[in-house]
Amino acid sequence: MSDYPAYRTPWTTSHRHLGSDLRVRTYPAQGPSRGTILAIHGFRGDHHGLDLLVRHLPGYTIVVPDLPGFGDSTAFTTARHDAATYATVIEALRTDLGLPDTATLLGHSFGSIVAAQYAAAHPGAFAHLVLVNPICEPALEGRQAVFSRLAAGYYAAGRMLPGPLGLAVLRSRLVVDIMSTAMGTSGDPATQAYVVDQHRRYFSGFANRAILQEAFASSIRDTVRDVAPAIRTPTLLVVGELDDLGSVPGQYSLAALFAQANIEVLAGVGHLIHYERPGTTARLVDAFLAAEPAG
Structure with missing residues (x-):
């Protein structure tokens, strides 16, 4: 992936929350910072999944935690x-980090549910969503x-099977490759090779089988739609035209529930916008933040 902007070296901090040793990467802006973005990754991922988006937003300080139970964060x-x-x-x-109320909160996929739930419960904590x-x-x-x-049956079986066998099922390279192929457009x-490699490297970095099943159950039960009417923060939705996890009509219906929402539909892409269209997504984010100044 040599055609992407250069990797940005982060610094790592540790935080304690509900018994988790939470690991957080902060990517400093290149030059004067245009703002701070706290970014939340999706199910089974960690901070690596948002790397291409981070690279395409060099003017921002970007903070990316590994959610508890994934990546380097303990459960x-x-x-x-x-x-x-x-x-x-x-x-x-x-x-802990002293993030200003001018900062932006970003979430991808399952991370979009997490971010939306927070925004609904804490109006004014972030300037943009x-x-x-x-x-x-x-x-x-x-x-x-x-x-x-x-x-759901797969994750339940992986949890109930004897330890080594259950882990082998959940960490099966064949299953991970099928996921990559099914989601890629x-x-x-x-x-496509980059997506497969990323998923092989990081999709099995979960702490244990129980947390994986708990998080998956939440990912198929909860939605952004549940809390959107309570969100007053100016919001940008970046949607994939071919996303099997959210139809375009469904996304427009979701956008209508927000007090203030812009929606951008990217043609010819599905659920892996952060891998397949990071440059386009970054330009949309940058334009949105410029048009909606903090405060």
Whole structure:
């Protein structure tokens, strides 16, 4: 992926929240910072999943935690791993890091649910909200209902099987590759190879089987739609035309629920906007933040 902007070296900090040793990467802006973005990754991912978007936004200071139980962050010891509890991580980091109320909150996929739940409960804490591939309809009701039920059975089986066997099922390279192929829409072999490599490297970085099933259950039960009417923060929705986890009509219906929302539909892309169209997404984010000055 040599045609992408250069990698930005972050600094890493550790924070304690509900028993989790929470690891956070902060990518400093190149030159004077145009603002701060706190970015929340999706299900089974970690901070690596947002790397291309970070690279395409060099003018911003970007903070990316590994959600508890994923990547380098340990699991909660006193709470369930669901969108509502993950939203409390945002408040803990906002306080610990002293993030200003001029900052932007961004979430991708499952991270869009987490970010939206926080924004609904904490009006004014962030100046802008950006949701990439937002989850606009329950997975058990939409076009992916059958697949979602099969996936729920897969995660349940992985949790119930004897330890080594259960982990082998959940970390199966074959299953991870099937996920990558099913979600990918890019016809570019280099991009598809990058997606497969990223998922092979980081999709199995979960702390244990229980947290994986808990987080998945939340990802197919909860939606941004549940809380959108309570959100007053200016919001940008970046939507994939071919996203099986959120139809275009469903995304327009979601946008109408917000007090202030812009929607951008990217043609020819599905649920992997952050991998397949990071440059376009970054330009949309930059334009949105410039048009909606903080405060």
